[in-house]
Amino acid sequence: MIRIGIDLGGTKTAIIALDSAGNTLYQQQTATPKTYQATIENIALMIAQAEKQMNVQASVGVGIPGTVSSQTGLVKNANSTWINGKPLAQDLSHLLGREVCVANDANCFAVSEAVDGSGVGHQLVFGVIIGTGCGAGIALNGQAHVGFNGLGGEWGHNPLPWMTASEFQSTSCFCGHHDCIETFISGTGFVRDYNLHTSANLTKAEQIMALVAQGDAAATVALARYCDRLARALAHVVNLIDPDIIVLGGGMSNVDAIYTDISHRLTHYVLGQECYTKVVKNRFGSASGVRGAAWLWGK
Ligand SMILES: [Zn+2]
16 A cells, blocks of 8 residues: 655645555655645645556645644644644545545654654654754554644643743743743754853854854853753653653754753653653654655554
């Protein structure tokens, strides 16, 4: 069975076709149109072209930068705002003449890494994409745990745990709350924090990491502060669902220091101060989203 995955991003729409072993048979990407009707027609066209070239009919999974309400079937919380309030799965199913599975892109990331990525062989995988923002997903037995409200894994909008006095009410988030985990552990949050403590005006996490490599003291302290906040946030995940493995994706997952630094910090924060959970880098990088969309129908 051929599985087609679509990763619907705000600027690009990617398609992949995988065979049952996970080999890539076809891949392509196009610009994402900025209206709803054009967006779904573009997806349908990309699938038609892929299937024509492969001469098969495939299953279709779609990852979106938002969630589908399990109660109404409508998309919500998408930063590609033109798909909000729309019955995307239903409309695509109608256009394609088959059932289509739609899920949050962070859930797709977790599924990809659970099925044949860094989390393979593990029953419960917590996947975190830390880039401009922070999205997370839960894969249980290789399947996305969407949740009753479609909110499974949206822990980035919980407050940062064990906040210090200086952290309390120090950030505001687009979601309307203060001190969300995302505002501290996203790449954006890392840069904001460094600038705050140094009066610098950097714009990229890579710039801070270059300073760390040169032995810069303020950058080194900022990285330690970042790792400690990430550990506090992940300790809550361990205390709540105790995943078998935690896989990181997004730009910040390329900071190798995280993987050597976080283990003892996690141990310090979890209940009982005993923690064997590994925090690892993703296998498929930016392709994890589109691969996970393909695996929404299972391997
Ligand atoms: Zn928030």
